[in-house]
Amino acid sequence: MKTNNIDLIIRGSQDHALVGPQSGINIPLFLFKKYLQYRIQPYLEPIPFIPGHIYKRSAIHDQYKGNRQGGISPSASFPYVFIFSGKSGTQYGYEDGWINPSVFSYTGEGQIGDMQFIKGNRALKEHINTGKRVFLFEYTQRGFVKFISELEFYDIGYFETPDANKNSRIGIKFFLKKKGAVVPVNPDQLEIGLTNIDNPIPKELVPNITERSGLVTSRVGQGAYRKSIIHRWEYQCAVTKLNKIELLIASHIVPWAEATNEERLSVHNGILLSPTYDALFDRHLISFDNNGKILLSDSIEVAAYEKIGVSGKERIVGLSDYNHYFLERHRSFLK
Numbered sequence: 001m002k003t004n005n006i007d008l009i010i011r012g013s014q015d016h017a018l019v020g021p022q023s024g025i026n027i028p029l030f031l032f033k034k035y036l037q038y039r040i041q042p043y044l045e046p047i048p049f050i051p052g053h054i055y056k057r058s059a060i061h062d063q064y065k066g067n068r069q070g071g072i073s074p075s076a077s078f079p080y081v082f083i084f085s086g087k088s089g090t091q092y093g094y095e096d097g098w099i100n101p102s103v104f105s106y107t108g109e110g111q112i113g114d115m116q117f118i119k120g121n122r123a124l125k126e127h128i129n130t131g132k133r134v135f136l137f138e139y140t141q142r143g144f145v146k147f148i149s150e151l152e153f154y155d156i157g158y159f160e161t162p163d164a165n166k167n168s169r170i171g172i173k174f175f176l177k178k179k180g181a182v183v184p185v186n187p188d189q190l191e192i193g194l195t196n197i198d199n200p201i202p203k204e205l206v207p208n209i210t211e212r213s214g215l216v217t218s219r220v221g222q223g224a225y226r227k228s229i230i231h232r233w234e235y236q237c238a239v240t241k242l243n244k245i246e247l248l249i250a251s252h253i254v255p256w257a258e259a260t261n262e263e264r265l266s267v268h269n270g271i272l273l274s275p276t277y278d279a280l281f282d283r284h285l286i287s288f289d290n291n292g293k294i295l296l297s298d299s300i301e302v303a304a305y306e307k308i309g310v311s312g313k314e315r316i317v318g319l320s321d322y323n324h325y326f327l328e329r330h331r332s333f334l335k
Contacts, residue, residue, distance in 0.1 A: 072120025108172030157224030
């Protein structure tokens with residue numbers, strides 16, 4: 001049987017089981033039963049919540065335990081991790097929300113200093129290995145939450161953000177996918193590629209592994225923002241639909257220097273482009289109207305555009321109202 005990406009071959013005697021993808025590992029049968037109980041059985045049980053149904057948060061904790069206040073609430077009594085979010089779709093993409101139909105972006109917990117993989121952050125990151133299921137709830141009003149979906153860990157990213165004392169620190173961004181959803185790229189592919197984002201996290205903020213053992217990463221500079229843009233544009237160039245992640249460039253629509261702190265982190269202020277279109281867009285030699293149609297600068301002859309493969313007929317599909325806001329500002333600089 002194949003469950004949760006774990007292959008099991010079961011053989012043996014009355015008191016031992018052989019478990020493994022090939023010849024198997026000999027373990028006592030009572031331990032194997034515990035393995036099934038705590039690692040496999042939870043994934044075979046039906047979801048204990050109804051999508052779209054509103055629950056009183058305190059009632060959830062009365063039954064399933066867990067932290068009644070935090071955004072990430074692992075249960076010590078049940079194989080569940082509850083996460084609670086404010087409403088998605090706010091003006092600025094740094095808040096939690098769906099960045100494409102399958103992937104939910106969720107900010108880790110921790111108010112002071114760099115976020116670390118302890119407590120709720122650790123439980124969420126390791127939930128597959130520990131056999132726990134993740135359930136997403138969204139607040140509808142104070143004390144009441146709506147069940148949205150069961151999620152699974154996909155990836156993490158890092159970003160610069162102020163803490164509660166307004167000191168700069170490194171935050172953790174979780175990328176969680178709907179249970180059973182297929183993301184067409186693996187997390188390692190998101191670490192490879194080009195970026196035209198003006199904000200590499202300052203080197204002095206990159207965690208030192210020996211000093212900050214709870215937060216280990218060698219790629220903080222690429223971080224959560226670039227990954228968010230790749231997910232937002234569903235792993236392809238917004239114009240050409242080229243889906244070679246290593247060739248695509250993620251950049252801001254309104255440049256870092258011209259943006260507010262909130263706009264710098266907004267996924268709606270990002271676009272994923274192949275190199276030719278990115279170079280032109282970054283230099284304000286092309287832009288796009290609110291219907292997605294390409295706009296060419298009058299400072300370059302049409303024949304020159306055609307020589308580099310730009311026809312003037314290109315169009316972006318899937319712009320949001322929030323994208324319109326940033327594109328309007330970009331168009332004001334079209335040369």
